[in-house]
Amino acid sequence: xxxxxxxxxxxxxxxxxxxxxxxxxxxxxxxxxxxxxxxxxxxxxxxxxxxxxxxxxxxxxxxxxxxxxxxxxxxxxxxxxxxxxxxxxxxxxxxxxxxxxxxxxxxxxxxxxxxxxxxxxxxxxxxxxxxxxxxxxxxxxxxxxxxxxxxxxxxxxxxxxxxxxxxxxxxxxxxxxxxxxxxxxxxxxxxxxxxxxxxxxxxxxxxxxxxxxxxxxxxxxxxxxxxxxxxxxxxxxxxxxxxxxxxxxxxxxxxxxxxxxxxxxxxxxxxxxxxxxxxxxxxxxxxxxxxxxxxxxxxxxxxxxxxxxxxxxxxxx
Amino acid sequence: xxxxxxxxxxxxxxxxxxxxxxxxxxxxxxxxxxxxxxxxxxxxxxxxxxxxxxxxxxxxxxxxxxxxxxxxxxxxxxxxxxxxxxxxxxxxxxxxxxxxxxxxxxxxxxxxxxxxxxxxxxxxxxxxxxxxxxxxxxxxxxxxxxxxxxxxxxxxxxxxxxxxxxxxxxxxxxxxxxxxxxxxxxxxxxxxxxxxxxxxxxxxxxxxxxxxxxxxxxxxxxxxxxxxxxxxxxxxxxxxxxxxxxxxx
Numbered sequence: 001x002x003x004x005x006x007x008x009x010x011x012x013x014x015x016x017x018x019x020x021x022x023x024x025x026x027x028x029x030x031x032x033x034x035x036x037x038x039x040x041x042x043x044x045x046x047x048x049x050x051x052x053x054x055x056x057x058x059x060x061x062x063x064x065x066x067x068x069x070x071x072x073x074x075x076x077x078x079x080x081x082x083x084x085x086x087x088x089x090x091x092x093x094x095x096x097x098x099x100x101x102x103x104x105x106x107x108x109x110x111x112x113x114x115x116x117x118x119x120x121x122x123x124x125x126x127x128x129x130x131x132x133x134x135x136x137x138x139x140x141x142x143x144x145x146x147x148x149x150x151x152x153x154x155x156x157x158x159x160x161x162x163x164x165x166x167x168x169x170x171x172x173x174x175x176x177x178x179x180x181x182x183x184x185x186x187x188x189x190x191x192x193x194x195x196x197x198x199x200x201x202x203x204x205x206x207x208x209x210x211x212x213x214x215x216x217x218x219x220x221x222x223x224x225x226x227x228x229x230x231x232x233x234x235x236x237x238x239x240x241x242x243x244x245x246x247x248x249x250x251x252x253x254x255x256x257x258x259x260x261x262x263x264x265x266x267x268x269x270x271x272x273x274x275x276x277x278x279x280x281x282x283x284x285x286x287x288x289x290x291x292x293x294x295x296x297x298x299x300x301x302x303x304x305x306x307x308x309x310x311x312x313x314x315x316x317x
Numbered sequence: 318x319x320x321x322x323x324x325x326x327x328x329x330x331x332x333x334x335x336x337x338x339x340x341x342x343x344x345x346x347x348x349x350x351x352x353x354x355x356x357x358x359x360x361x362x363x364x365x366x367x368x369x370x371x372x373x374x375x376x377x378x379x380x381x382x383x384x385x386x387x388x389x390x391x392x393x394x395x396x397x398x399x400x401x402x403x404x405x406x407x408x409x410x411x412x413x414x415x416x417x418x419x420x421x422x423x424x425x426x427x428x429x430x431x432x433x434x435x436x437x438x439x440x441x442x443x444x445x446x447x448x449x450x451x452x453x454x455x456x457x458x459x460x461x462x463x464x465x466x467x468x469x470x471x472x473x474x475x476x477x478x479x480x481x482x483x484x485x486x487x488x489x490x491x492x493x494x495x496x497x498x499x500x501x502x503x504x505x506x507x508x509x510x511x512x513x514x515x516x517x518x519x520x521x522x523x524x525x526x527x528x529x530x531x532x533x534x535x536x537x538x539x540x541x542x543x544x545x546x547x548x549x550x551x552x553x554x555x556x557x558x559x560x561x562x563x564x565x566x
Contacts, residue, residue: 048408051563073410080408084401086327088334100323101409 001026001153001183002047007056009042009207016042018207019056026152029179031198032187035306039207040187041081044157047185048078060153074102077151081158083142087131091122091141094130095148102149109148116144120174136167143174154184160193172196191302201298203305210305215298225296227273229265232287236263248280249273262289320411324419325426332389332427341388342427345381346434352377353438364442365450371435372457373464373532379497379524381431382468387489389427390472391482393420394555398562399480407559417556421466421473428465432458453534460531463544464523468493470551477558497523 002024009017017039024030032040045051047058049065049072057064063071085094092113099109117123120140125133130141139159146154159175160168175197178184188194194201195215203211211218219225231241241263242256252269267273272293281288332338349371356367372378394417397403406416436458439449472489479485503518504510510519519525526544530537 045404050404050408070410070412073408076408078405078408080401080404082401084405086331086402088331093330097323097327098409100326101320101406101411103319103410 001028001061002185003059004047005057005059007043007046007053007058009039009046009051010054016207017046017053017204020204020207020209021056022202022209022212024183024185026183027181028200029175029184029186029198030200030202031194032185032202032204033189033191033194033302033306034187034204035189038189038204038306040189040204041157042207043204044078044155044185044187045080047155048076049073074149075152077146077149077154079142079146079154079156079159081161083138085130085138085141085145087129089130090126091117091128091130091133091144092126094141094145095126098145098148104149112148112150116147119147119177120144121170136163136170139163139167139171140174143171147178152182154178154182156184156186158187158189160188160190168193191299195298203302205306211301218301219296219298222296222301224268225270225272226294227267227269227277228290228292228294229263229267229277229288230290231263231265231281232289233258233261233263234287236286238263241265244280244284245277248276318415318418320415321419321422324406324411324416325422328393328420328423329426332423335392337388338427341385342431345385345431348377348381349434350438362447364439364447365453368435368439368449368454369457369532371438372432372454372461373527378461382464383490383493383497385428385431386424386465386469386472387475387486387493389424390421390469390476390489391479391485392476393424393473394476394559395479395485396482403559407563413559414556417473417477417552417559421469421552421555424469424472425462425466428469429462432461432465435461450534453532456531456534456536460527463531463541463548464527467523467544467548467551468496470548470555471496473555474551474558477555477562496521500525 004020004022007017007020008015020039020043032043034040042051046053047060047065049069052066059065060072061075065072086097089097095113095116096109099112104112113126114123117126120143122137122140122144125137130138133141139162143156143159146156156175160171163171172193175184175186179197186194186198200214201211201218202209213221229245238256238258242254242265245254245256245265245267249267249269252267252273254265254267256263256265258264267277274291274293278288278291280286352375353367353371356370357364360366394403397406407413436454439451439454442449471492475488475492476485479488500518500522504515507514507518509515526540530540
């Protein structure tokens with residue numbers, strides 16, 4: 001549905017997005033994650049065709065976003081950062097304007113307007129002035145406007161920024177519902193937001209893609225969860241310890257190394273095997289120095305990737 | 318050109334929803350009304366002369382022409398680019414040309430409403446028992462509409478060039494004044510009206526194009542073409558500038 005090939009965008013000498021490529025299938029919900037200034041908005045603007053890439057090409061539904069711009073725009077619902085709406089108009093007027101821009105008929109607009117307003121939980125506010133609505137409501141009007149022409153692709157730039165937790169939850173639920181029917185791309189710098197909604201994550205750092213994949217896939221590629229076991233190495237045989245550990249914790253990846261006076265075992269597993277290893281140690285009379293379970297989390301991964309601690313690192317799954 | 322009419326309708330509604338537009342309208346109509354009464358008094362009741370003064374003969378006409386269009390076009394592009402509405406329009410399934418044309422037409426329609434006050438005064442005089450020369454008045458009104466169209470197109474260029482509405486308005490004044498004073502500048506540079514530069518400048522004389530046809534109540538297609546051709550050229554430049562904004566940003 002969306003195909004991005006080696007796009008780069010420069011503002012003067014500053015490179016906001018560097019050699020970014022990815023594909024999005026129909027019906028996928030993809031989250032764009034990155035700190036402020038990572039290139040999320042620039043990428044989204046290029047996807048809509050508003051900003052031409054310095055180099056590279058983008059296709060949406062088989063159409064080039066620059067050369068066949070109108071074909072692309074007809075299939076696109078876009079909520080820009082900051083939700084630009086005409087504040088002097090009423091909600092229904094804004095929706096009607098959007099419908100007309102998409103060439104919809106009067107009757108069709110009326111029906112759809114009520115549908116989308118109900119969808120975003122604003123069915124009573126059709127006659128309200130946009131300027132008098134709260135920020136959260138305005139955000140939802142923005143989503144309703146983007147949804148009105150029933151676009152195949154929905155691009156939402158920071159749809160929950162500036163909302164309170166309750167409004168945030170509302171928007172999140174709304175997006176989950178929408179995701180069932182269409183291709184959606186959402187950007188955010190808030191991880192839980194994206195994690196709850198998107199099947200796939202793309203993490204950007206300084207304009208580069210540093211991770212791309214499903215949540216599970218990324219965690220696995222990053223090493224996954226693991227148990228660290230440190231034992232006193234005296235009178236211990238490395239191979240025996242490994243064998244015993246593998247027998248006790250079968251569905252795991254176990255490795256044992258010798259570090260000075262210690263044997264260090266790492267057990268990669270999806271579930272915490274501390275108890276099993278503890279029992280084994282008690283049975284065999286091992287002297288345990290440490291038994292530490294490290295749960296892999298997206299948060300830790302995102303933190304590492306997005307702050308650039310892992311400069312040059314790349315995770316793909 | 319569905320897009321043009323959709324944008325036009327939104328823009329016109331938007332204009333009339335802002336207080337600034339009403340203030341401008343009130344000011345222009347009030348000024349013209351006040352002037353008309355003063356002129357009728359001083360001329361001893363010369364209806365046609367007074368109405369003609371309001372539609373091109375007098376300085377107030379040109380002052381309004383220089384000042385009003387930029388104040389209406391200043392928001393059209395520069396403010397919307399800032400607030401993100403331009404991004405909304407330029408990602409909707411309408412062309413950039415439709416966006417610029419729709420916005421320009423809305424400003425022209427507003428100016429037409431403003432100048433319609435003069436024929437309305439004519440109507441009031443008619444009711445009072447003095448019949449104005451309707452042919453001349455109608456042509457004068459048409460002349461005001463096409464002049465407004467030209468100056469509004471220059472205002473669109475200024476708006477597309479500027480990052481803030483204030484700058485857009487100021488630049489618009491300068492452009493409009495520049496266009497009006499161009500023939501005089503050409504004359505002094507070329508050394509008289511007979512020189513080559515002076516002659517070229519004379520071709521660009523908005524005053525002359527208006528006075529030789531519209532204000533005399535005569536319709537000359539050549540003069541109409543002059544106004545429309547330059548309007549088209551300026552609008553084309555405005556469209557290109559809107560496109561270029563994305564490459565610059």
